[in-house]
Amino acid sequence: MLRKPLTNIFFLSLILMLGWVLLYQGARLLEYSPHASLWYPPAALSFAGMVLLGIKLFPAFFSICLLMSILHFQQNQAAEPVAYLTTVLPALAHAGSYLLGAMLLRLLIRTKKVNYTGLVVAYLLLAAIAAFLAAFTGSWSLQFAGIIDNAERQSIWLSWWIGDLVALITLSPLFILLLDKRSLKLLKTQAPSLFDSHANPFTGFVIKVSICLLFLSVSMLLAHQIRTLELSFFILFLSLPAMWLVYTESVWRSFSCLALMSLTIVCLMAALNLLEFAAIYQFTMAMIAVSMLYGTVVPLLQTTNQQLQLSLQTDMLTGVLSRQGFIEQAEMLIAHTNRRKDRICLAVLDLDHFKEVNDVLGHQVGDNVLQQVCRKLEQQLRQDDLLGRFGGDELMLLLPNTSAKDALALCERLRLSIEQLHIAVLDKQVSISIGVCEQKPLESFSQLFARADQALFHAKQAGRNQVYCSA
Ligand SMILES: Nc1nc2c(ncn2[C@@H]2O[C@H](COP(=O)(O)OP(=O)(O)OP(=O)(O)O)[C@@H](O)[C@H]2O)c(=O)[nH]1
Numbered sequence: 001m002l003r004k005p006l007t008n009i010f011f012l013s014l015i016l017m018l019g020w021v022l023l024y025q026g027a028r029l030l031e032y033s034p035h036a037s038l039w040y041p042p043a044a045l046s047f048a049g050m051v052l053l054g055i056k057l058f059p060a061f062f063s064i065c066l067l068m069s070i071l072h073f074q075q076n077q078a079a080e081p082v083a084y085l086t087t088v089l090p091a092l093a094h095a096g097s098y099l100l101g102a103m104l105l106r107l108l109i110r111t112k113k114v115n116y117t118g119l120v121v122a123y124l125l126l127a128a129i130a131a132f133l134a135a136f137t138g139s140w141s142l143q144f145a146g147i148i149d150n151a152e153r154q155s156i157w158l159s160w161w162i163g164d165l166v167a168l169i170t171l172s173p174l175f176i177l178l179l180d181k182r183s184l185k186l187l188k189t190q191a192p193s194l195f196d197s198h199a200n201p202f203t204g205f206v207i208k209v210s211i212c213l214l215f216l217s218v219s220m221l222l223a224h225q226i227r228t229l230e231l232s233f234f235i236l237f238l239s240l241p242a243m244w245l246v247y248t249e250s251v252w253r254s255f256s257c258l259a260l261m262s263l264t265i266v267c268l269m270a271a272l273n274l275l276e277f278a279a280i281y282q283f284t285m286a287m288i289a290v291s292m293l294y295g296t297v298v299p300l301l302q303t304t305n306q307q308l309q310l311s312l313q314t315d316m317l318t319g320v321l322s323r324q325g326f327i328e329q330a331e332m333l334i335a336h337t338n339r340r341k342d343r344i345c346l347a348v349l350d351l352d353h354f355k356e357v358n359d360v361l362g363h364q365v366g367d368n369v370l371q372q373v374c375r376k377l378e379q380q381l382r383q384d385d386l387l388g389r390f391g392g393d394e395l396m397l398l399l400p401n402t403s404a405k406d407a408l409a410l411c412e413r414l415r416l417s418i419e420q421l422h423i424a425v426l427d428k429q430v431s432i433s434i435g436v437c438e439q440k441p442l443e444s445f446s447q448l449f450a451r452a453d454q455a456l457f458h459a460k461q462a463g464r465n466q467v468y469c470s471a
Helices: 003-029 041-075 084-111 116-144 150-179 185-190 202-225 229-248 251-271 275-295 297-313 323-339 354-361 363-379 404-419 445-461
Strands: 031-033 344-351 386-391 394-400 432-438 467-470
Touching (some): 003 031, 003 041, 041 084, 041 116, 041 150, 084 116, 116 150, 116 275, 116 297, 150 251, 150 275, 202 229, 202 251, 229 251, 229 297, 297 323, 323 344, 323 394, 323 445, 344 363, 344 404, 344 445, 354 363, 363 394, 363 404, 394 404, 404 432, 404 467, 432 445, 445 467
Antiparallel strands (some): 344 432, 386 394
């Protein structure tokens, strides 16, 4: 039993090491000057892996980095023979820096005190710090080993930093989602809607991605044809379709599109030989990635709003409509019925001697009785009927397309069903009194309610557990 997690980590480490090598080779193909890539995907994998599983993945990233360092040192034969011990330094610089950033982020997630927007800010800040540390210590380690000189170190560390950072913000979010198993549970509990696929159809998403890719391809082709600085800046308008996508799709789709766009930009830049505009493309990728990361908050806010709206419309205890929800829907239904010249009835229901239940058995039992009564009533209603809770133990029932005679018969059936309802903790029967009346021409909801309430008063006065229909 104990062995399983270890085996899992071992296999995951192997897969990640393999992935790291592939990304490393890919990044080398896309280097625009020695040690400076437009975007450095291995850094994104190291950061994502360690954000997810912390120090457990450090050995994997450290050893694969070490292996690559040794190969790199052999290829770059320094002026002086290199002590193999120095190959440890670049590996330590890379894996150590990303471990530090990832551990701080994990710590922050664990505190559960930061909301999603705060996490985005922390993610961007820690990614920038970790990438800076990796570039700064990495370039120093190369100088220390004699691979580069002081002047070269000074000229590359900044582009190294930006290359790593751009990869971290464009690719790591997707890598984290792809590798997600346990650690993201914490984030999921804070913002579950972020991970749900939106109701939007997949074809709509494909169209949006195609527009983004088409836009960036056209702007880069134009920059290739007419090599002016102004035209190369045209790609910044990519933020328009990109933000449309992120505001309307789930984070899964947004982060996939972000990764795809950055990959396309990097590949097109190499294929079209647009190296002189490298800084503009790096800046574009960074700006769009940051905006998209912040933009993922919008669908979250929309879902929160919908949930809030729903909670306002629903009575939390019983699950039937709240007073506000009932009145809103009842007014619409009454207007609709009047236009069609149909009949509509309103009933007001109230539990008898409910105070005694609360006083003798406690509020929890009282709550349970309320819930069971509502369930029982709901089971007997048509789909068009509205059941709501006015407050306390008083309920409202709107019956469209129903005459007073039919409403009376239904209310009598409902009263009987509650009388026969068996509630385990109660040693006596529950009963309800009901006042019901049919809407008069041009009568408003509040006038109708006042009459039904008056009918309920008569039912209570007449001894309770009965239905009174007002003319
Ligand atoms: N358990 C529970 N009790 C509630 C809730 N809201 C109101 N009540 C109680 O419901 C009782 C309502 O009592 P009343 O309707 O005034 O009186 P009654 O005992 O039902 O008597 P009659 O209506 O005259 O038959 C009060 O004791 C309230 O405290 C609730 O959400 N849960």
